[in-house]
Amino acid sequence: MPPLLSSADVIAGHDTALVTPPVAVQANDLGGWIAVNHFHNRSLWAQEDLARRTLAADAEIVANKRAIDRHNQARNDAIERIDEVLLSALGLVDAATLANARLNSETAGSMLDRISILGLKIAAMREQTLRGDVDDAHRQACGERLQRLVQQRADLGNCFDELLADSRAGRAYFKVYRQFKMYNDPQLNPALVAESK
Template sequence: MTLPTSAEILTLHDEALARADWPAHAGPELTDPLLHWIRTNHRFNCLLWAEEDLARRTQVAEAEIAANKRAIDGFNQARNDATERVDELLLLALGLVDPATVGSDTPRSQVPAGARLNSETAGSMLDRLSIMALKCRAMRQQTERQDVDAAHRASCSARLARLEEQRQDLAACFDALLADAQAGRAYFKVYRQFKMYNDARFNPALVAEAQTK
């Protein structure tokens, strides 16, 4: 498996956002499983972003907001699952995880002697890059509004420049982490997030509901 560069990921994110049918439709099939899961993560981030906007409405029925909140939970779980799959595929490509343990709750790392543990996974960095693409698009749209004054557009232009700088800095950090991992200087792990609020076995409110039936 060829490891992707940050430039390829940024292009993937931007091209998806430019499509008229995105994110309702995933788009053409990607044969590379790693790129497939990176795009899947991006798609659920986009769906999550839209639901978060809708959930802030104040002039709709409470049932609509409740539906938004439930959709947010589902999209957030799917986004997290895709991030973990990205990490697994990257670790497999780098030879940093025991293949027999991939998919389990406890993937076993295969760590070169002397390698440092990176506190953030590469998949989490790609997840953040996806969100940065959304932030940049949203701020860019503010700079193009004609129903606001010039001061608003100027302020948003300055903010956009800062967001784009942050996005490029994060992309460079991603490339550096993969380079260090390939060279045996660094590694990262798959951490199962175990989101308890979506699981009726662990969420105290759902447990209490079940006990009253």
């Protein structure tokens, strides 16, 4: 079985990406889908910040909200692709062969998505610790939060690594859980259905 990415590899890739402006990427392998997911998380983060402006024109906020929906859909699609690629690489496509394995309630792709988001929180909180326009109490409080976020990401990374190890050993498995984001579907969102009549 080929080696899979460890959480340390993923975290390093996320952190490296954060030092440059986000650029849309194409995926054709596990690393590519992880990068796609991280790109859409970064884009969502930026759009969420913009959507909370209080002095922006309504049309700008509407544009932000629509961008949020697009990025969120793409983010979830990437999570599903990550899970598909990992399950294939682990030989777990047929879960019927795993009668003695426990089903993990969270997928590996969802864990990597959370690791990505924690990376964004860490970067943003680190910026707060470096601000010159706030007092020491603000920087100290943010420094304490930063330490907690770093620990949370490390803990989640360990859980991801353990899930993959347990999956390889036949002790655990996960499934691809389809998100079925109904709000983006013109046939399932009641407001969009009503608009089309």
